[in-house]
Amino acid sequence: MAETASAIADPDDVLIVAGRRYGSRLLVGTGKYRDLTQTGEAIAAAGAEIVTVAIRRTNIGQDPDEPNLLDVVDPARFTILPNTAGCFTAEDAVRTCRLARELLDGHNLVKLEVLGDPKTLYPDMPATLAAAETLVADGFEVMVYCNDDPIAARRLEEIGCVAVMPLAAPIGSGLGIQNKYNILSIVENAGVPVLVDAGVGTASDAAVAMELGCDGVLMNTAIAEAKNPVLMASAMRHAVIAGRQAYLAGRMPRRRHASASSPLTDLPF
Amino acid sequence: MNIRLNGETRQFDGVQTLAELVAELGLDGRRLAIEHNGEIVPRGERESRRLADGDRVEIVHAIGGGTP
Numbered sequence: 605m606a607e608t609a610s611a612i613a614d615p616d617d618v619l620i621v622a623g624r625r626y627g628s629r630l631l632v633g634t635g636k637y638r639d640l641t642q643t644g645e646a647i648a649a650a651g652a653e654i655v656t657v658a659i660r661r662t663n664i665g666q667d668p669d670e671p672n673l674l675d676v677v678d679p680a681r682f683t684i685l686p687n688t689a690g691c692f693t694a695e696d697a698v699r700t701c702r703l704a705r706e707l708l709d710g711h712n713l714v715k716l717e718v719l720g721d722p723k724t725l726y727p728d729m730p731a732t733l734a735a736a737e738t739l740v741a742d743g744f745e746v747m748v749y750c751n752d753d754p755i756a757a758r759r760l761e762e763i764g765c766v767a768v769m770p771l772a773a774p775i776g777s778g779l780g781i782q783n784k785y786n787i788l789s790i791v792e793n794a795g796v797p798v799l800v801d802a803g804v805g806t807a808s809d810a811a812v813a814m815e816l817g818c819d820g821v822l823m824n825t826a827i828a829e830a831k832n833p834v835l836m837a838s839a840m841r842h843a844v845i846a847g848r849q850a851y852l853a854g855r856m857p858r859r860r861h862a863s864a865s866s867p868l869t870d871l872p873f
Numbered sequence: 874m875n876i877r878l879n880g881e882t883r884q885f886d887g888v889q890t891l892a893e894l895v896a897e898l899g900l901d902g903r904r905l906a907i908e909h910n911g912e913i914v915p916r917g918e919r920e921s922r923r924l925a926d927g928d929r930v931e932i933v934h935a936i937g938g939g940t941p
Contacts, residue, residue, distance in 0.1 A: 633937075633939015634936075634937035634939060635938040635939045637937060640937075643937060656938060657935040657937065657938055658937065658939075659906070659934075659936075660936045661879045661880070661931065661933055662903075662932045662934045664879055664883075664932070665898075672934070673936055674904055684935070686935065689939070703906040703908065703931075704935075706906040707906035707933065707935060708935075822939070824938075824939025825939070
């Protein structure tokens with residue numbers, strides 16, 4: 605009897621972050637979309653359950669009827685992940701997280717990123733470590749953007765971060781995973797979920813991240829800047845599932861030489 | 874009374890509290906977080922938080938964003 609894919613997939617294979625269970629291992633950002641309608645459609649096509657938002661000054665004097673992101677991304681349906689994008693100091697990142705907690709009624713899960721410079725958007729790791737310590741001590745559950753350095757990832761886990769999120773390549777670059785071996789080392793060493801954050805360009809990049817054993821992938825630009833963002837969101841959803849299943853299935857060994865699939869005996873000639 | 878609001882100095886007359894400022898700006902009912910002179914003011918304390926000339930107020934909300 606043929607088994608369907610859903611019968612083969614283990615329903616208990618879920619992403620667990622800070623004690624909460626998620627069926628989807630694809631996390632998406634909400635920036636760079638044409639409008640909020642497209643944002644909502646892309647999130648739905650991605651099947652994402654964790655959605656990042658940014659915290660910014662309210663535009664005073666705006667139309668009070670202007671649609672609000674949190675109307676599209678309902679905090680009752682999605683886990684909202686406020687991020688500290690745009691923060692270049694530990695102090696600004698901590699302040700942003702505290703504002704987010706007030707904004708979201710005491711919600712403690714945040715994505716920390718402290719950036720080093722505007723050209724590379726590379727994480728400033730000493731500042732990231734300092735901010736993580738402050739936030740964990742203040743009761744936050746910190747998912748943390750970091751470079752692909754196994755030692756930095758370990759330090760962040762020791763501090764008490766609930767997930768480490770190494771970059772695959774610079775934010776918004778779409779270059780794919782530049783150092784698979786470092787990502788693999790981080791995964792092997794980690795006791796908390798590892799999610800690739802930043803640098804994914806297309807579906808195969810997301811699949812590679814999952815095949816390496818990552819627990820999830822967070823992306824924004826790869827979907828939002830695709831020619832058809834909603835279709836790309838769907839592609840990413842499938843890629844993350846495919847990569848996860850391939851990881852669980854265990855790939856065949858690599859061989860230098862051919863190995864025939866058909867028997868080489870009993871040939872009719 | 875002058876308030877430094879989101880980085881710009883603006884004049885408000887007849888506004889005494891943070892809650893009145895939010896109403897004056899037409900932002901009642903919106904999901905916001907507010908800092909008053911660098912300190913986060915919980916939603917329930919906006920009514921009782923009095924403003925003085927020269928105070929700094931930051932009002933923020935959630936917008937689209939992922940990685941910067």
